[in-house]
Amino acid sequence: MLCLDLSGRTYVVTGVTNERSIAWAIAEKLAAGGANLLFTYRLERSGEALRKLIPSLPGEGNHRLFSLDVERDEDIEALATFVREEGISLAGLVHSVAFARKEELDGAFIDTSREGFLLAHNVSVYSLVALARALRPAFRPGAAVVTLTYLGSERVVPHYNVMGVAKAALEASVRYLAYDLGGDGVRVNAVSAGPVRTLSARGIAGFTRILGIVEERAPLRRNITAEEVANAALFLLSDWSSGITGEVLYVDAGYGIMG
Template identity: 40%
Template sequence: MNPSNFLAGKKGLVVGIANAQSIAYGCARAFRDWGAEVAITYLNEKAKPHVESLAKELEAPLFLPCDVSQEGELESVFAAIEQKWGKLDFLLHSIAFAPRDDLHGRVVDCSRDGFLVAMDISCHSFIRMAKLSEPLMKDGGCLLTMSYFGAERVVENYNLMGPVKAALESTSRYLAAELGAKGIRVHAISPGPLKTRAASGIAHFDELIEKATERAPQHQLVTIEDVGGICAYLVSDMAKAITGNRVYVDAGYHIVG
């Protein structure tokens, strides 16, 4: 099967590429391979050189800074999209952050400020993106965000990000309910552990990877390409009757984890 035209004519925004190992890059690559145009963001000037070559490879017509903690940057991204395209068909939110001390400690010990920062960047930013996407998705669309199994079950060393991702998954369901009448679909994607830069911040991550490989029914890790393929399908018209789901891409780990 050649899916090269399944997303022809569609235009999407991908937020969260840090390098070629990022889940967001795997998704952007799949969107482009399936025929979509993608706008790409980078966190800041330090991150820009690591993302710029990928944006060129993806032929991104828009390559913009987007630090959701900086006043006005997210709004500027959507203003540029409106000016360039006048519409948006899909969005991928693949950003998360918690201060190191709060991430590596017990949840019961996390600081108020650390918790609020983690929730703001990892969860509330998705709400903000949904609000900005809504008027641009005149003919419907799809919003995707990245979660993890630690949102529903306690995963050792995942710590503060567990409650934060649980909030993100709940948010995705409420957004799906609120935006469904406009044809806007929303999903939380739950990949198995991948060796990304973001994951490297989790304590004893190599042990988590090893356990996941042992326990998953397929006894393998998933790849960013695996996640990208599912996401490309979900934003396509073939999935227009699907919304509000937690979508596992984890070699079956969630059924035994």
């Protein structure tokens, strides 16, 4: 029987804010495969949520928490030091963080401020580069990095605005990082997820409308679930995808192929 055994492997998982987070769905799958998880969180509220959620995972005692703000180099360095001092060899990284100010998403792209542009790119894109570099010495050969992206990187999706530009930079970063880390035997890929109702999507103008459009137009005539995104992420984080790097894998019910 085919199986996916991740026992003894450790993955860093960023971006869990609550049980609806895509990163949490990925964490559940990794833990089900037997992996040990090192969760990073920024807001104390997310740390609290994680403390409540972790006991529901298999291998409860093997998972740890680390407070990390991706905007702070010292936090990223502290994570790398912690991993080194604990002698952890990493099987991978789940990068699931992004941020754009409400003003940038509510208005028109042309009105993006310099500050808002830089903030979105700093949190949503540079964080991947900085984490990959800091954790590089800890990655074992065969390790895998997965980030989350969205179709707004290549098409104009009203209101996605500066996030679309940041996701385009994120996808390009995936390719350049795949090249840089390929020599270490480390792979870097992205999952392009269809819309999923998470905390990050809450209160966003037009989100519910977009869910309806996907349901109507996508080949599968429905939206996707966080679990489906997690299944694809698990594939990319495991040896099942050992020949794949620098790719964007779409988990969007086929929406992206439609004209």
